[in-house]
Amino acid sequence: MxxxxxxxxxxxxxxxxxNLVFTPDGFTVLSPVGNRVTAFNLKDNxxxxxxxxxxxxxxxxxxxxxxTLMMTVDEDGRAILSNFVRRNAxxxxxxKSPVRAIEFAPNGRYFxxxxxxxxxxxxxxxxxxxxxxxxxxxxxxxxxxFDDITSLGWSxxxxxxxxTSKDLTVRLHSxxxxxxFHPCALTGHKxxxxxxxxxxxQQTIYSVSKDGACFRWNYSxxxxxxxxxxxxxxxxxxxxxxxxxxDRHYFMQQNSFLRSAAFHPxxxxxxxxxxxxxxxxxxxxxxxxxYQLSVAQSxxxxxxxxxxxxWIAIGSSKLGQLLVWEWQSESYILKQQAHYDVLSSxxxxxxxxxxxxxxxxxxxxxxxxxxGFSIVTFTQHTAAxxxxxxxxxxxxxxxxxxxxxxxxxxxxxxxxxxxFTAPSRVQFSCVAVDPAxxxxxxxxxxxxxxxxxxxxxxxxxERLAGHQGPISTLSFSNDSGVLASGSWDKxxxxxxxxxxxxxxxxxxxxxxxxxxxxxxxxKELCVATLDGQLSFWDVDNARQLSLIDGRKxxxxxxxxxxxxxxxxxxxxxxxxSICYTADGSCVLTAGTSKYICLYDVATSILVKKFQIxxxxxxxxxxxxxxxxxxxxxxxxxxxxxxxEASDLEDRIDNxxxxxxxxxxxxxxxxxxxxxxCIQFSPGGESFAAASTEGLxxxxxxxxxxxxxxxxxxxxTPETIAAASAEGEHLLALVMALRLNEHxxxxxxxxxxxxxxxxxxARELPVMYLKQFINYISEFSHETPxxxxxxxxxxxxxxxxxxxxxxxxxxYSGQLTSVRKNLVLFxxxxxxxxxKNEYQLDFVLDKMTAAQADGINSDEMAVDAA
Numbered sequence: 001m002x003x004x005x006x007x008x009x010x011x012x013x014x015x016x017x018x019n020l021v022f023t024p025d026g027f028t029v030l031s032p033v034g035n036r037v038t039a040f041n042l043k044d045n046x047x048x049x050x051x052x053x054x055x056x057x058x059x060x061x062x063x064x065x066x067x068t069l070m071m072t073v074d075e076d077g078r079a080i081l082s083n084f085v086r087r088n089a090x091x092x093x094x095x096k097s098p099v100r101a102i103e104f105a106p107n108g109r110y111f112x113x114x115x116x117x118x119x120x121x122x123x124x125x126x127x128x129x130x131x132x133x134x135x136x137x138x139x140x141x142x143x144x145x146f147d148d149i150t151s152l153g154w155s156x157x158x159x160x161x162x163x164t165s166k167d168l169t170v171r172l173h174s175x176x177x178x179x180x181f182h183p184c185a186l187t188g189h190k191x192x193x194x195x196x197x198x199x200x201x202q203q204t205i206y207s208v209s210k211d212g213a214c215f216r217w218n219y220s221x222x223x224x225x226x227x228x229x230x231x232x233x234x235x236x237x238x239x240x241x242x243x244x245x246x247d248r249h250y251f252m253q254q255n256s257f258l259r260s261a262a263f264h265p266x267x268x269x270x271x272x273x274x275x276x277x278x279x280x281x282x283x284x285x286x287x288x289x290x291y292q293l294s295v296a297q298s299x300x301x302x303x304x305x306x307x308x309x310x311w312i313a314i315g316s317s318k319l320g321q322l323l324v325w326e327w328q329s330e331s332y333i334l335k336q337q338a339h340y341d342v343l344s345s346x347x348x349x350x351x352x353x354x355x356x357x358x359x360x361x362x363x364x365x366x367x368x369x370x371x372g373f374s375i376v377t378f379t380q381h382t383a384a385x386x387x388x389x390x391x392x393x394x395x396x397x398x399x400x401x402x403x404x405x406x407x408x409x410x411x412x413x414x415x416x417x418x419x420f421t422a423p424s425r426v427q428f429s430c431v432a433v434d435p436a437x438x439x440x441x442x443x444x445x446x447x448x449x450x451x452x453x454x455x456x457x458x459x460x461x462e463r464l465a466g467h468q469g470p471i472s473t474l475s476f477s478n479d480s481g482v483l484a485s486g487s488w489d490k491x492x493x494x495x496x497x498x499x500x501x502x503x504x505x506x507x508x509x510x511x512x513x514x515x516x517x518x519x520x521x522x523k524e525l526c527v528a529t530l531d532g533q534l535s536f537w538d539v540d541n542a543r544q545l546s547l548i549d550g551r552k553x554x555x556x557x558x559x560x561x562x563x564x565x566x567x568x569x570x571x572x573x574x575x576x577s578i579c580y581t582a583d584g585s586c587v588l589t590a591g592t593s594k595y596i597c598l599y600d601v602a603t604s605i606l607v608k609k610f611q612i613x614x615x616x617x618x619x620x621x622x623x624x625x626x627x628x629x630x631x632x633x634x635x636x637x638x639x640x641x642x643x644e645a646s647d648l649e650d651r652i653d654n655x656x657x658x659x660x661x662x663x664x665x666x667x668x669x670x671x672x673x674x675x676x677c678i679q680f681s682p683g684g685e686s687f688a689a690a691s692t693e694g695l696x697x698x699x700x701x702x703x704x705x706x707x708x709x710x711x712x713x714x715x716t717p718e719t720i721a722a723a724s725a726e727g728e729h730l731l732a733l734v735m736a737l738r739l740n741e742h743x744x745x746x747x748x749x750x751x752x753x754x755x756x757x758x759x760x761a762r763e764l765p766v767m768y769l770k771q772f773i774n775y776i777s778e779f780s781h782e783t784p785x786x787x788x789x790x791x792x793x794x795x796x797x798x799x800x801x802x803x804x805x806x807x808x809x810x811y812s813g814q815l816t817s818v819r820k821n822l823v824l825f826x827x828x829x830x831x832x833x834x835k836n837e838y839q840l841d842f843v844l845d846k847m848t849a850a851q852a853d854g855i856n857s858d859e860m861a862v863d864a865a
Contacts (some may be wrong), residue, residue: 003160003586003598005609005698010036010049010369012343012357014336018059019302020313024067026306029313029334031322032058033614034693037072038372042311042324042333047372054080056617071111073099075617077560078408081125081135088103091125091135105158110139110175112161113200116151118142119163121175142173144183148791151195155202156265156661162205164193170207170217186243197263199284205243206284208261208272216285217243230279249287253278264309271312273300276865279314281327291327336374339363343690345677349411350394352681353822355688357695358385364399366411367695367812370824374706376414387430387474391437391698396455398440400431406442408455415724420453423460434481439497441483443471450474450485452497466493466504473515477522482539482696484525486513492527493712494539505542509535514576514591519584520812524601526587528575532735534589536601548604550575554593555622557673560635561615582684582813590675591687594621610698611833612691613695618673683817715739724751730760737768737775745775753793761795769800770814777817786825793818 009032018032022445027043035054040047056074061072063084068082077095079102082088101114104124113120119142136753147166154161159178163171168192170186171352184194191211198205205217222242243542251258254278263270263284271775273279277296282289296320305312311333320338325331339359346357352374355367362385364378383403390397397409404425408418426444428451433440439461441452450464469489474482481498491506492513519525524545525537532551537544558565569726576591586607596610616622629636677690686699713736722730729752736748752760764772773796781791798806804811 002700002826005608005610005687006460006701007049007051007696008695008699009047009369009372009697010038011355011369011372011688011697012560012690013320013336013338014038014040015315015317015320016114017057018072018315019061019318019819020304020309020315020322021061022304022306023063024065024307026311026541029060029304029322030063030070031315031323032061032072033328034058035072035074035613035617037858038674040322040324040334040336042373045371045373047088050082050087052080052082053614056077056615060102060347062104064104064111065106065108065285069104069124071102071104073102077115078862089791093136095120098271100149103152103154105161105809106156106170107158108788109158109686112152112154112342114152115233117145117165118149118159119152121161133212136541139175142183144173146170146187150192153195153196153197155440157202160198160202162196162198164196164207166192166303167753168193168209170196170205170854172205179191184243186215188215188245189213194258195261198265199268200265206270208258208270208763210254210257210259211259212271212274214249214251214270214282214287216247216249218246220244220246240634247287248284251280259299260305262305262312264305267309269305269309271303273303273314275299277316279303279312281312282792289329293325295325297617305437315706338694339365339378341696342671342692344677346388346679346688346690346695347388347397348679348688349390349827350392350685350816351823352683352816353824354411356388356390356397357690358388359400360384362401362403364388364409366396366414371698378409378414380383380416381405383427386428387432387442388566389431391433392435393437396437397429398433400428400442402429402445404428404772406440406451406453408430410816418455419459420451420458420460422447426451429471430474432476432483434483434497435478439481441474441476441497443474443487445470446490448487450483450495450541462497463499464495466506467491469512471627472513472758475516475518477518477539478520479522482518482522484516484518484539486516486527488512490529492516492525492537494525494542507537507542507679517578517580517587519580520582522585524584526578526601528578528579528591530574532574534575534578534587534599546601546604548599550589550597550599550606553597553606553609554591554595555624557594558622559619560625560627560629560670562625575661577675579679579680579687581680582816583810588678588680588687590678592672592674594673596675596678596689603710612675612689613673613693615673615693617670618692619670631806654670655774683819683820684813684815717741717744720744720748724748729753729756730763733760733772734768737771740771742775742778746779746783749775749779750785750788752787757791757795759790764796764800766800766803769796769803770811772796773811773814773818777814777821780821780825 001386013033014035015031021030028039028041031038035057036049038047038049053076054072055078056076058072058074060073067084070082071079073079077097079093079100080089081091083090093113099113104111109124110121121139123137129350130640145165145167149163149165151164160174160195168189174181175281189209191209192220193207193209196207203219219241253274256274258272260273268284270282270284279300281291296316300314301317310326312325317334321337324334327334339361341360343357343359346355347356353369358364362381362383366375367469368375381401381403383401385399385401387400395411397411400406409414426446428442429445432445438455440455441450446466452462453460466488467489469487471485471487473486474784483495483497484723485493491507493504493506494741495504504795509529515528525539527535534545534548534606536546551573568726573593574591580589587599587601595610598607620662643844671692673692675689675691680687689696715738719731720735735746741746775793
């Protein structure tokens with residue numbers, strides 16, 4: 001089995017904090033998600049997440065005008081300069097203080113950084129310039145403000161920039177000394193200045209403040225023509241023009257503050273967002289309100305306008321909401337929202353194209369793995385969702401909740417078509433459905449019983465009793481009606497629900513059972529217990545096969561209030577979720593740790609560890625703590641400083657005392673890095689983990705893996721190409737599969753004529769069959785030769801069908817992957833056919849009408865010409 005899994009995508013979270021940035025073409029918006037950056041392509045309806053990570057949550061993003069360089073800065077001022085096109089990090093830099101704003105100049109030569117009361121202008125790294133030892137070279141530093149700077153704004157010619165501050169002023173600076181120009185301060189606001197902007201002709205400056213005031217400043221002559229100049233005015237540094245307030249406007253939003261603003265110079269559009277979730281669109285300089293809309297129930301933290309001035313991106317950090325609004329058509333281009341609480345479980349659809357996540361906020365979200373977008377959100381549950389699972393067909397989803405209900409969801413019509421409840425009020429902690437999709441079972445926390453319902457009728461069939469503690473996990477075998485249940489009473493029970501015998505022998509465990517999983521063939525059972533151990537059991541003989549102690553593998557990461565070192569912090573580390581690989585040779589585990597562990601079942605050894613996050617904003621990520629952050633009142637990071645906030649709304653504490661998750665308001669609570677659920681995709685090419693930050697997806701990058709199979713010294717790309725050119729297609733294909741290099745196999749595969757497919761498929765050795773099906777699955781996703789791939793699959797199934805059926809367990813991953821890509825092709829063809837359907841109906845109607853009028857098809861063609 002291949003273990004070279006790499007970070008692929010990040011779902012479940014669309015926006016956390018910081019600013020939103022549009023790319024120069026206006027079709028992609030960049031959003032900070034924790035310590036990563038996600039790009040949402042609004043034109044192609046796709047999203048991807050950059051693989052590199054900042055040390056802490058990202059607060060500022062800046063993109064160069066050429067869209068080649070991207071700068072991300074975290075809470076501590078540590079920055080990463082990355083290649084936006086190739087998606088890799090180029091340089092790491094520490095500004096040594098929190099950065100309030102960062103902006104590239106329109107010409108791309110400089111970027112300005114606001115650090116405290118100072119503004120630093122740095123030269124942008126450029127390959128065409130002379131080589132330098134330092135990638136970042138400081139151009140100049142600017143002072144003048146008496147409090148923290150809040151924003152920066154460049155002029156169109158990149159010669160000047162504006163800085164706004166909490167000292168109620170706007171300052172105008174020049175990048176280089178300009179003859180006749182003097183840096184000036186624009187005063188008059190009565191609250192923190194949020195943003196300031198240049199007009200397109202650079203003769204007007206607009207500034208907006210937190211109290212909802214908008215000032216228009218004009219560059220006007222200091223003296224009018226014919227005006228007598230007194231002696232005192234003659235000494236004003238020989239100035240002829242000065243910035244003066246021409247208009248004062250007020251947004252008049254009661255009981256709310258202005259939080260964000262954006263301006264589009266070409267169209268003179270000003271967009272402002274308020275703390276009550278309202279955003280307004282104004283036409284300047286007339287201050288004419290064009291539109292006003294309430295898009296959220298909490299503060300709008302950031303607003304951005306694309307280069308064309310048509311799309312407005314809005315972000316709200318409290319709800320994790322990201323919106324893109326087209327103001328002219330009054331419609332949403334993008335509307336995505338993350339879970340409000342921590343993810344609790346996930347489930348892959350049988351075709352591997354979609355994944356469902358649930359959280360403690362009581363919501364279910366369906367995600368498309370191909371696009372990375374949320375398709376639908378189910379909100380019928382009134383309490384935390386504890387478990388989800390798919391029926392084998394993939395169109396029905398089951399979920400259990402602490403509200404005492406198990407619900408069945410139709411994923412074609414996106415509705416709840418069945419609700420299962422118990423005779424008495426109980427809380428369900430887990431759910432499982434049999435392979436046929438006819439029986440659904442749920443375990444309770446209160447009565448310690450397992451409830452079993454019929455999916456078709458919705459009636460309660462039976463209650464399975466025997467456990468003496470809360471049911472923590474349920475799992476059905478894939479090929480039979482065998483149900484395994486784990487409980488806090490330190491036992492696992494295996495039930496055959498279709499037999500009348502009620503005798504069930506419990507399997508004793510050393511500690512509370514947290515998770516169980518059947519091997520895909522149903523012959524082996526893996527059990528995770530509270531003491532951090534994994535035990536493997538023979539289901540037929542009820543005997544233990546092996547044991548893995550994973551506490552040392554889970555150790556690592558020290559919490560802010562831990563008194564032990566990271567190496568010794570194993571007391572609270574345990575596995576909470578386990579999953580077998582598609583071939584059953586390995587088991588993937590995750591739990592209350594920042595690591596995901598992959599174990600080989602046969603040898604009971606650790607194969608690989610994956611770190612789900614390097615975000616030091618989470619608790620339990622750092623290996624070492626700084627002793628200077630420890631005080632008599634506890635760690636500095638956990639001390640509540642909200643009483644020092646300047647505004648009343650920031651000082652009010654609406655959270656529950658002692659709450660560590662949910663609505664934390666503004667309390668200083670750090671979430672812990674952990675993983676509550678993990679699952680492999682049906683094809684085995686990827687796996688997903690429900691972590692504290694969101695859904696992390698890891699996948700195999702087959703293009704970068706060189707895995708030779710039975711390699712010989714005579715097998716080279718040259719000899720393979722020669723054999724293919726001579727018409728020895730079977731020999732060339734076998735040699736290419738032995739070399740196992742992606743590009744070589746593709747070249748040989750596509751060079752085989754259609755008339756030789758039957759012969760090559762019939763004579764292909766069985767030992768290369770699994771590998772070849774894998775490659776066909778990859779090629780069907782990468783190349784457009786649909787009929788060619790279908791002919792190959794038809795020939796392979798015709799000549800090797802009995803073997804594939806007999807070894808279905810061994811080839812399940814490859815066949816599932818092929819099916820997934822074929823379904824994707826079918827959807828694309830269906831969309832194309834639907835687009836042409838109405839045009840064909842129009843042509844047929846015209847032909848019918850013409851024939852009714854006595855006009856033949858030739859005359860119609862002449863008329864059309």
